[in-house]
Amino acid sequence: MYFLLAEAIAKSISDSTSATFTEALSSIELPKKEFGDISSTISFHLSKKQKKSPQLLAKDVAGSLVLPDWIEKAEVQGPYINFFLSDKFFASLLEHVFSLGHNFGRGQKKDGKVIVEFPSVNPNKPWHVGHLRNALLGDSVARTLEFAGYEVERIDYIDDLGLQVAQSFWGYKNLASKPTGKLDLWLGQQYVEVAKLFESDKQTEVQVRVLLKKIEEGIQPEASECRALVEKCVSAQYETAFKFGIYHDALVFESDIVKTLFAEGISLLKQNGAIAYEKEGKNAGCWVAKLASCDFEALESPDKVLIRSDGTATYTGKDVIFQLWKFGLLKNDFLYSDFLVQPNGKICKMTSSKGTKANFGKASRVINVIGTEQIYPQKVIREVLRLLGYQKQAENSIHLAYEHVWLEDRHFSGREGSWIGYTADELYDEGVKRAAEKIKPQLPSEEKLKIASSVSCGAIRFSFLRPTPEKKIVFKWEEALSLEGDSAPYVMYAHARAYKIFEKGGQGKASPLPFSQHERHLLKQIMLFEKIVQDSAAQLRPHLLVDYCIELATLYNKFYSTCPILSCQDDALRQNRLAINFAAMTCISNALSIIGIDAPKTM
RNA sequence: GGGACCGUAGCUCAGUUUGGAUAGAGCGGCACUCUCCUAAUGAAAAGGGGGAAGGUGAAGGUCGUGAGUUCAAAUCUCACCGGUCCCGCCA
Numbered sequence: 001m002y003f004l005l006a007e008a009i010a011k012s013i014s015d016s017t018s019a020t021f022t023e024a025l026s027s028i029e030l031p032k033k034e035f036g037d038i039s040s041t042i043s044f045h046l047s048k049k050q051k052k053s054p055q056l057l058a059k060d061v062a063g064s065l066v067l068p069d070w071i072e073k074a075e076v077q078g079p080y081i082n083f084f085l086s087d088k089f090f091a092s093l094l095e096h097v098f099s100l101g102h103n104f105g106r107g108q109k110k111d112g113k114v115i116v117e118f119p120s121v122n123p124n125k126p127w128h129v130g131h132l133r134n135a136l137l138g139d140s141v142a143r144t145l146e147f148a149g150y151e152v153e154r155i156d157y158i159d160d161l162g163l164q165v166a167q168s169f170w171g172y173k174n175l176a177s178k179p180t181g182k183l184d185l186w187l188g189q190q191y192v193e194v195a196k197l198f199e200s201d202k203q204t205e206v207q208v209r210v211l212l213k214k215i216e217e218g219i220q221p222e223a224s225e226c227r228a229l230v231e232k233c234v235s236a237q238y239e240t241a242f243k244f245g246i247y248h249d250a251l252v253f254e255s256d257i258v259k260t261l262f263a264e265g266i267s268l269l270k271q272n273g274a275i276a277y278e279k280e281g282k283n284a285g286c287w288v289a290k291l292a293s294c295d296f297e298a299l300e301s302p303d304k305v306l307i308r309s310d311g312t313a314t315y316t317g318k319d320v321i322f323q324l325w326k327f328g329l330l331k332n333d334f335l336y337s338d339f340l341v342q343p344n345g346k347i348c349k350m351t352s353s354k355g356t357k358a359n360f361g362k363a364s365r366v367i368n369v370i371g372t373e374q375i376y377p378q379k380v381i382r383e384v385l386r387l388l389g390y391q392k393q394a395e396n397s398i399h400l401a402y403e404h405v406w407l408e409d410r411h412f413s414g415r416e417g418s419w420i421g422y423t424a425d426e427l428y429d430e431g432v433k434r435a436a437e438k439i440k441p442q443l444p445s446e447e448k449l450k451i452a453s454s455v456s457c458g459a460i461r462f463s464f465l466r467p468t469p470e471k472k473i474v475f476k477w478e479e480a481l482s483l484e485g486d487s488a489p490y491v492m493y494a495h496a497r498a499y500k501i502f503e504k505g506g507q508g509k510a511s512p513l514p515f516s517q518h519e520r521h522l523l524k525q526i527m528l529f530e531k532i533v534q535d536s537a538a539q540l541r542p543h544l545l546v547d548y549c550i551e552l553a554t555l556y557n558k559f560y561s562t563c564p565i566l567s568c569q570d571d572a573l574r575q576n577r578l579a580i581n582f583a584a585m586t587c588i589s590n591a592l593s594i595i596g597i598d599a600p601k602t603m
Numbered sequence: 604g605g606g607a608c609c610g611u612a613g614c615u616c617a618g619u620u621u622g623g624a625u626a627g628a629g630c631g632g633c634a635c636u637c638u639c640c641u642a643a644u645g646a647a648a649a650g651g652g653g654g655a656a657g658g659u660g661a662a663g664g665u666c667g668u669g670a671g672u673u674c675a676a677a678u679c680u681c682a683c684c685g686g687u688c689c690c691g692c693c694a
Binding site: 026029031032034035039041044047048053054077078079080159162163164282283285286288305306307308309310312314315371372373374375376377401403404406466467468470471472474476478479482484485486487490539543544546547550551554 | 606607608609615616617618620621623624625627628629630674675686687688689690691692693694
């Protein structure tokens with residue numbers, strides 16, 4: 001209803017002034033609540049054209065407006081025109097929320113598919129809190145886009161041909177210790193050992209390189225053994241993912257990209273003239289993208305090698321080919337088999353040498369969730385697509401860049417093992433422990449565990465999603481697991497509170513009785529939900545929803561403490577308040593679901 | 604050498620993409636509320652000390668610095684300062 005309201009106001013402004021509808025619409029703002037419910041700065045824009053003072057114009061405009069019945073009155077304050085919403089508007093809003101229920105806020109279906117690729121963690125270690133940030137960002141962006149009306153596909157890229165995996169695989173085959181406990185954790189710890197050996201012992205290095213070459217070339221039995229180990233490791237990583245409500249549609253293995261897409265991708269690159277063969281110089285024998293020819297800053301390295309002199313592709317070369325696949329620009333396609341059934345009931349598929357065809361890829365927009373350190377290579381991918389003539393796909397290649405999670409004085413390194421003690425699993429478990437201490441002791445222990453799990457997941461999601469992605473996070477246990485103040489439990493508790501009242505009093509019935517201050521403020525926030533969903537989807541910034549939830553819960557709590565509901569004697573008023581309570585509950589629940597947090601009935 | 608991002612209250616961060624009214628939260632700290640102790644016998648607490656789940660209130664700001672554009676700048680432009688990252692046929 002926010003959009004309808006803004007359009008209605010813009011229309012009445014454009015009808016009675018020289019402003020266009022678009023100008024009028026862009027002049028609509030949300031003022032501080034002391035000034036009014038919604039406002040327009042149109043007089044500033046008009047004053048430029050008409051050479052009159054904005055103050056005078058504001059008066060003229062406000063006097064001549066024909067207002068829809070959703071608006072009680074328009075008031076002029078200096079150059080601003082402030083509108084006050086009518087009780088009728090709020091009653092309609094309540095009916096609107098009632099009729100949509102858990103679809104309240106959902107955007108209309110939009111054309112085209114969006115691929116979100118995340119978190120693409122190397123399959124030889126457990127997720128640490130840094131990987132978790134990537135995964136939560138990707139998951140929340142995917143949820144937001146879905147709720148906003150887009151078709152979304154969640155892809156996870158599995159680099160099963162890297163040096164890291166070869167090192168872990170070598171250790172798995174050659175070292176004395178055998179896996180115990182969760183496989184990803186064991187592999188990660190072992191990788192630290194192997195990496196040291198690899199640095200110090202020439203023979204180990206040679207053996208690992210030989211092994212790497214074998215798995216790259218698909219030589220058996222090593223290639224199959226390694227693939228099996230990688231799959232087991234990803235399964236273990238996904239146990240972690242599921243605790244946080246993170247799901248995927250398909251895993252794409254690098255080995256399958258090499259087998260299925262490479263020949264076609266490379267010939268496409270060569271044919272198209274987008275990349276050039278270097279006969280001499282430092283890149284002699286390589287195929288190189290000449291980035292200086294497009295409007296790439298000339299000062300960044302203008303030549304980027306995509307195909308090495310030995311005919312293999314560089315990282316960026318592979319990424320370009322994978323990106324082409326994501327947009328459906330290659331003829332060859334993967335086969336898929338089932339990877340596993342996820343707790344949400346959906347099967348996660350994986351690319352595979354045998355299996356069936358599926359309709360993954362062919363997206364109109366691709367969002368890669370990758371750290372800021374890869375801004376340059378991601379930009380190269382976009383430019384190469386442009387060189388290939390895929391202008392539109394280049395524009396729709398989006399790098400969702402996020403800053404890393406740090407410890408006070410160092411960053412996380414898989415090789416050095418600085419992540420040990422900071423895995424996503426440990427964080428989650430600690431969160432469950434802390435949450436359990438705060439839950440009503442009278443609840444049955446099974447329910448207590450369920451709530452503690454939700455609270456832990458919620459608190460962590462909140463603390464990782466709240467800062468904007470480009471902000472570095474210094475990891476601190478107390479902050480990551482904060483259960484007080486601006487935190488998920490605060491919002492979850494507001495929902496539980498509303499649910500209790502709903503359970504006892506029902507969902508009420510809205511009527512255009514005069515609404516009190518606190519009721520109006522709460523309802524206005526509910527009205528904004530649709531706008532926040534669209535803003536958040538357009539900007540790929542889930543933290544807007546996090547902030548929205550906090551504000552919503554705060555306004556609900558003010559309503560709760562100032563407007564008695566169940567004890568209200570006046571029946572019509574009671575019904576109205578029950579309706580507000582129900583609408584707030586619906587809105588909190590819907591908003592939380594987009595950022596992957598449960599809305600509990602009790603806690 | 605070049606480029607990108609970050610810098611807002613003591614701390615952690617919103618707000619910058621789309622310029623607009625008095626720059627917002629949370630945490631912490633402060634005051635009050637509550638409570639216990641403290642006077643040669645008893646009551647009493649101006650003043651002092653301790654505790655605290657909660658509640659209430661107020662305080663806290665050169666928006667990194669300086670210039671420019673504008674009726675209007677945290678927001679746009681430029682320069683500078685501080686921090687981080689990137690600029691391989693590596694991974």
